[in-house]
Amino acid sequence: MKLSPDWVVGFVDGEGCFHVSVQSHPEMTAGYQVLPEFVVVQHLRDVPILYALKKFFQGGVVRVNHDDRYCYRMRKLEQLEKLCEFFLKHPLKTKKNVDFRKFRKIILMMKEKKNLTKEGLKEIINLALQMNTTERPALEKIKRTLENG
C-alpha cells in the first residue's frame, strides 16, 4: 500500500499520538530517562495501514498494543528527528500540531543532550505536561522531586 504525504498528515491528525514519558533511571546523569514516542493504534483489521506507515517513515515497529489492538510505534531518536522534519514540512491541521511542536522541541533538546542536565530535564517535563490532554500525576511527581532536589 502506497501512502501520500497528505493522506499521512490527515490520518495522523486523526489517529496519531506524540507522547513523552519520563522514567527513573539511576544510571542517567540527571537520574531520569526521557522517552519520546510517536504512536498510531489501530484495530487488528487495519494492521496493513500500520505496516504502510512503517514503510512510509522508514522506521518504527508494529506491535500488539492490547487485546485486538495493534500499534505502530517509533522511539529511536534519529528516526523521530526525521519524523519531525516531515511534520514540519507537512503541518498537521488539527490542534495536534500544538502537541507536535512541543514534541519537536523536546526531540531537538535531546539531540543536544539537554535531557542529561537537571535544568534541561525540568524544561522537557514542563513541555511534556503541556502535551496531550490526560492528567499525568507520575510526571507531576517527578517535576516536584526535581524542583525540591
Place this chain on the structure above:
Amino acid sequence: MKLSPDWVVGFVDGEGCFHVSVQSHPEMTAGYQVLPEFVVVQHLRDVPILYALKKFFQGGVVRVNHDDRYCYRMRKLEQLEKLCEFFLKHPLKTKKNVDFRKFRKIILMMKEKKNLTKEGLKEIINLALQMNTTERPALEKIKRTLENG
C-alpha cells in the same frame, strides 16, 4: 483552512463514520424510514476542521454532539450522493472502505427509491447490519419484524 483530497481521505479513514439507521415511520410506504448519515466527531478545539470539511464537501452541518464534542454531519441524500462520488474517486485506505461501499450501495438504492418497498428495505437493513462494529439490537428487531410481517 484549505483541505486537500488526500488529507480528507486520511482524516476520514481515522475519524469518519458512515452510518445508517432505520426508524419506524407509519407514513412511509414500508412503515420505516432509512436515515443514512456521514459523521465526523471532534473535540471543541478542532471545530475549525469540521467547518473546513463542510466547505470541502459543500454540504452538511456542524452541531454540538455531546459535552465538549462537536460533529460534522451530512444527511441530505443529494449531498451524500456527491460524497459517495468523492470517496469512490479517492478510496479510503482502511477497512472503513468496506463500510463505505455498503453505505454507497444503500444511497444508490435510496436514489432508486428501493427503500420504499419491503424487499428493498430488508436488503438495506441487511447491509446496515454488516456496517460498523457495534451491536445493533434495534435494527435486528426491525429486521425480524419485517421477516415475520
